[in-house]
Amino acid sequence: MSDDQNNNNNNNNVKEIIKKQPVVDKNILNLLSSMNVDKNAAHAFWDTQPVPKIDAQVEKSGPIEVKTLDDVRKEPLTLPALFEWVVLDVNDQVQLNDVYTLLNENYVEDDDNMFRFDYSIPFLKWALQPPHYLKDWHIGVRVKESKKLVAFISAIPATINVDKTDSVKMVEINFLCVHKKLREKRLAPVLIKEITRRVNLQNIWQAAYTAGIVLPKPVASCRYYHRSLNPKKLVECKFSSLPPRVSMSLLIKLNRVEENTKCPGIRPLTKADVPSATRLLAKYLSQYSLAPSMSEEEVWHWLAPQKNVMDCYVVVDPKTGEVTDMCSFYTLPSSVIGNPKHKTLKAAFSFYNIATSVPLVDLMADALHLAKKGDFDVFNCLDIFENSKFIKEHKFQPGDGNLQYYLYNYATQTKDPSAMGLVLL
Ligand SMILES: CC(C)(COP(=O)(O)OP(=O)(O)OC[C@H]1O[C@@H](n2cnc3c(N)ncnc32)[C@H](O)[C@@H]1OP(=O)(O)O)[C@@H](O)C(=O)NCCC(=O)NCCS
Known part of the structure; x- marks a missing residue:
């Protein structure tokens, strides 16, 4: 069995x-x-x-x-x-x-x-x-x-x-x-x-x-944003609603993602990328007021691609072999309670995204393209990191859920969501 x-x-x-x-x-x-x-x-x-x-x-x-x-x-x-x-x-x-x-x-x-x-x-x-x-x-x-x-x-x-x-x-x-x-x-x-x-x-x-x-x-009060990838299903599940004077076909058109990836050579992270990816992450995360510090072993644990768990894609400089860009998201479905047609919603949750050789909006266009290809219904992110730089451009909608970050036995000043560099699953 x-x-x-x-x-x-x-x-x-x-x-x-x-x-x-x-x-x-x-x-x-x-x-x-x-x-x-x-x-x-x-x-x-x-x-x-x-x-x-x-x-x-x-x-x-x-x-x-x-x-x-x-x-x-x-x-x-x-x-x-x-x-x-x-x-x-x-x-x-x-x-x-x-x-x-x-x-x-x-x-x-x-x-x-x-x-x-x-x-x-x-x-x-x-x-x-x-x-x-x-x-x-x-x-x-x-x-x-x-x-x-x-x-x-x-x-x-x-x-x-x-x-x-x-x-x-x-x-x-x-x-x-x-x-x-x-x-x-x-x-x-x-x-x-x-x-x-x-x-x-x-x-x-x-x-x-x-x-x-x-x-x-x-420590910070953050907000969820949602990008529809499968608007028809999201409306049928009442996750979202059809805006006034918008037909379903128009909604589908408005939520199309790019047909192809934009970042040259973007591909899944491999173990050989880990030393370079760890350096990239450490440098990137050093600008945030609350952020993890990860060893190579931890980076591989958290970012190794795993079907229906973690997607992580990188762009590597062909000359130096260094990872220059990374996007990642984890798979967290939700049960749809009491819906006759749909039992589950497949959601991608934005993880660590770093753009140094390409614009962040292009990197995230690829993340959306890859999530759509992976049959996700929706792509979620918080307004942490630099995420507010792509939220509007990529038609994310604010959700009604907030997420508060806390520290136990450690006092620190309250932070803006954009100062947060930590994702808890
Ligand atoms: C969260 C959960 C475990 C709380 O249990 P409960 O039976 O509702 O609450 P209890 O009577 O046992 O305890 C109440 C205390 O727990 C605190 N509490 C409730 N939810 C909490 C949370 N998510 N984190 C920390 N403390 C929490 C309450 O503030 C309260 O303490 P206070 O009187 O100092 O304010 C329960 O509601 C649950 O399983 N919910 C669904 C899962 C969930 O939301 N988990 C938390 C994810 S962050």
Whole structure:
């Protein structure tokens, strides 16, 4: 049986189990509710954490609190008795599938609950296992009796340059998810505290994370932009609407991409390009106030082309062999909720784009052309990097989603989106 068939069977089994039995019984729900803290506080949890208050004016960059390993609790946070902590081994197909299913059914939705991110299994494996990842940082909560996975949170290591001067070893937190039936019971703070504890045990005290919601306190508030590649499908899914007095055929015409690539010799990144691509990235990212610093090993991990996960294309100077330009995007489909015709939207998310020998708009015209060729329905980007230089020209439309960037235990001045050089998956 292929991995895919295995996954499908597994998915079906899990779906059957969910249908047959409630996720947890009423007693557990009551127990969890009793863990509630002062609901009147603005941020009962975040107000206890080393993050700047929402109205704080940060004068000086740096850690908010300094602790040592002696200050770190040695045993896991306490969970209600019917739940247990587990470490998810994402090399194990069944456990990886459990994570996939939890996220596929419970992860981020748009405000109108019409779309839900559907991170694929290969994507999750890639996103959770960069160089020097720690298995211990892939944390789940299972119901003890049924072993059902009901919550997840992850951390991966990263070096982030802050304000162009400080190189900070930190983690990127991602895939925080609590099953829909266990929401608003203060389980998320327990997950956040537990991952913080495990990260602290490795002598790491800072983290970067993003969220759609506003918490204390964003480093930057960014906005999503969307470029239609398959306008008919996007309208049918109600992702976008037909503008007044515009026919479908006109909309299709308006959203055509270039028939051919514009950048001479543009081709997929290869391993041989990595030393040069790493230099190009380091130089490019040095102009941003918040940006990763990546080793060659990390560059290859994050940018190696992988079907339905990562697309990365480069232009190489034929004389020197140096990579002069790069465009990249990752594949993140969304489930279309309750649409009779379409089950999934295939979205490309802009990653790192650097133009030195060609105009940035030409490089991005190629990115759009290549995404269309790859059968993507939409190309998304944030207004970070220099993206605002091509957003208008390439007919991106503002979305209703915002994305806030945060740092844990590191105060720094609020930044414009254009000062941000970091993409979290
Ligand atoms: C995000 C999620 C885990 C929060 O769980 P919940 O059951 O809604 O909230 P809980 O009662 O457990 O906890 C509430 C606390 O978590 C905080 N919180 C909620 N979402 C958060 C987020 N994305 N990041 C950090 N903290 C968050 C709340 O601000 C609140 O703390 P406060 O009182 O200090 O403000 C849950 O809503 C979920 O799985 N949503 C779908 C996936 C998702 O959006 N994940 C986050 C991606 S950034």
